[in-house]
Amino acid sequence: MADSLFNTLNISARDMSNRMADLDTVANNLANLNTAGFQSTRQNFQEFFSSQNLEGNKINGSQILTNQGNIITTDNPYDWAIQGDGYFAVTLPDGKTGYTRDGEFQLDADQQLVNSSGYKLNWSGKIPTGTTDISIGSDGTVNAIASDGTSQKIGTVQLAIFANPTALVNAGNNVWEAGDNSGTAQMTTPGMNGSGTIQSHAYEASNVNPTDEMANLVQIERGFQMTSRVFQQTDTMIEEAIHLRKA
Numbered sequence: 135m136a137d138s139l140f141n142t143l144n145i146s147a148r149d150m151s152n153r154m155a156d157l158d159t160v161a162n163n164l165a166n167l168n169t170a171g172f173q174s175t176r177q178n179f180q181e182f183f184s185s186q187n188l189e190g191n192k193i194n195g196s197q198i199l200t201n202q203g204n205i206i207t208t209d210n211p212y213d214w215a216i217q218g219d220g221y222f223a224v225t226l227p228d229g230k231t232g233y234t235r236d237g238e239f240q241l242d243a244d245q246q247l248v249n250s251s252g253y254k255l256n257w258s259g260k261i262p263t264g265t266t267d268i269s270i271g272s273d274g275t276v277n278a279i280a281s282d283g284t285s286q287k288i289g290t291v292q293l294a295i296f297a298n299p300t301a302l303v304n305a306g307n308n309v310w311e312a313g314d315n316s317g318t319a320q321m322t323t324p325g326m327n328g329s330g331t332i333q334s335h336a337y338e339a340s341n342v343n344p345t346d347e348m349a350n351l352v353q354i355e356r357g358f359q360m361t362s363r364v365f366q367q368t369d370t371m372i373e374e375a376i377h378l379r380k381a
Contacts (some may be wrong), residue, residue, distance in 0.1 A: 218330020219291030259289015
């Protein structure tokens, strides 16, 4: 009997911990409701069993939701939106390559294209001094327009695609890294090999659905309350059993 109660107590404690982690995920999604190119995530849970009993559940990993966010048009030539699958490749501070859907780029002091976190875009060109405007084609071809109105091709932007993008690993700052289950990045011309295309003067909004997240929030809260009551009642029963044994 005591072993069964302690087992129930452990299962309840584990479930509360898992629900807190799930709550953190929902809170992070809602916090990035207005973050360009942000992709919401969810926690995947797995039930596990002993040879005789249900032993509760555990978090089996997180999963990216890769549905398309709304495309917002702008007047900024450095705003680029991906329509379809794929990620922009950027260089992280540690030298590794990260991947993002955030297409709100800007020029740094060295005329390099960087995202909002200052990570340099990995592409084949550089913006020439004296450029007054640029344009990017749906296939990633970048053209610069000089003050005299002439236009020249200055490079190309490729997109990274993955066999399983839902398994990318969150690297923070709206950037992802390849993981064991995502497969390695395949760099490709936009519109080729199943990748999306690039739209100029636009960015992709966050794909977070606030209605779904609020519903998840209510569900997590109710589940936590139920599990905490089980934990408290089981703890009381164990305490009473100990007192009876001492009596």
